[in-house]
Amino acid sequence: MKKILIVEDDKDIANLISEALTSQGFKTYLVNSLAQAYSFLIQSLVDLVVLDLILPDGDGIELLKYLRFSSKFSNIPVVIVSARGAELDRVLGLELGADDYVVKPFSLRELVIRIKKILKNKDFPLSQVRVGPLLLDKEKKTIFLEDNPLNLTPTEYKILEVFMENPEKVFSRDELSNHIWALEREYYSRVLDAYICRLRDKLGEYGELIETVRGFGYRLKKPA
């Protein structure tokens, strides 16, 4: 069940939103200030945040910024719900990475539709992804290279999976590590480099599909 955090200081509005979402099968959590939002997020991962901009202890935009610049939370979708409908606000919110911006008064039904749409895009359960000669089959937990299954260890598989879901994107070692191990290492480790080396090996003549971007990290090239 998808978890949604509602950050809204107006009790009535918060309850309305909450009911609308609950009736659609979401689990909701209500907080009414920035401070509460921060502490809630730290201890519990949610799937989406509904964010009011005008809060008793500050501007909701701050929370949006915080989420976007955090490596851990940067991909939690945020829907802004605000009485501030000025173009400047909308543009600012969207540019900072809000996934949608709904101006009050809005219809609950519309809000729910928009939220569903966003979450649907998120976990597009497309079970097969193709990148050049590689084919990722999530059902089978197998990656094929020109129709031959690669013999990968679990971690090797995860790394290549992340790459294939984001072809062309450059991952820093940290970013990649966070995806693979879900925890930050406090010390400097070269495990990842070792894996990249072995992956290239297993990709044989296609080894150079994994490109090192010196000073930044690695990426999976998508052949033209």
Add this chain to the structure above:
Amino acid sequence: MKKILIVEDDKDIANLISEALTSQGFKTYLVNSLAQAYSFLIQSLVDLVVLDLILPDGDGIELLKYLRFSSKFSNIPVVIVSARGAELDRVLGLELGADDYVVKPFSLRELVIRIKKILKNKDFPLSQVRVGPLLLDKEKKTIFLEDNPLNLTPTEYKILEVFMENPEKVFSRDELSNHIWALEREYYSRVLDAYICRLRDKLGEYGELIETVRGFGYRLKKPA
């Protein structure tokens, strides 16, 4: 390059949208009726449709339905742009599978952001900056010169990035150094000059885009 079909009978609005999108690197096609839209879509696949609802030969919703129920076109994103802002219309549009619904009058900037956001879900690089013949793609950590990727070292990349984010601005060597190395050097170094030299080299005929402001520092010219 992403192709966008604009279905809009008001010439002025159509042109405005078209310009805004073109300036951001999209290729646009304009049609002013449902009939034209159908025939265009059949012969040419586009990446997204901007759809006005009120058209001379019918309701844009019909086109949306057609696209959604067609197996071939069902995953082309549709953004509705309409003067009909009533909740009923919005909900109907979104429920039929429109990816966004923008009510007139709207800001072009907002429309462009929303469109980019939708296409990004389909793996479109959102973070792009264009200055003259240069294109900075942060996602790919690559700078293109007339569509050819430049082969830059990390520091060269950073310098050009700072320039591209502040075209025309004159940077003193100190200021630039602080941006690049984040620390002040206590002794006088000419590293930066060496980098500028190599950057100009790599920019080839466009080398003089990086201009020396004698006695002050450097800047990146933005051609008219």
Add this chain to the structure above:
DNA sequence: CTCTTTTGTTAAAATTTTGTTAAATTTTTG
């Protein structure tokens, strides 16, 4: 024009980053 200062240019030294591999350690499996 001549001198002085600033900037351009370049090769080589110094440093940093990445590749590679084997062995040590940990985890999983039978």
Add this chain to the structure above:
DNA sequence: CAAAAATTTAACAAAATTTTAACAAAAGAG
């Protein structure tokens, strides 16, 4: 529990980048 597999470490090699430093060229002042 033992064997196998997988992960991690650590060390050295290779490659690329950064920095220095020296000289050349250009610009400005008088």
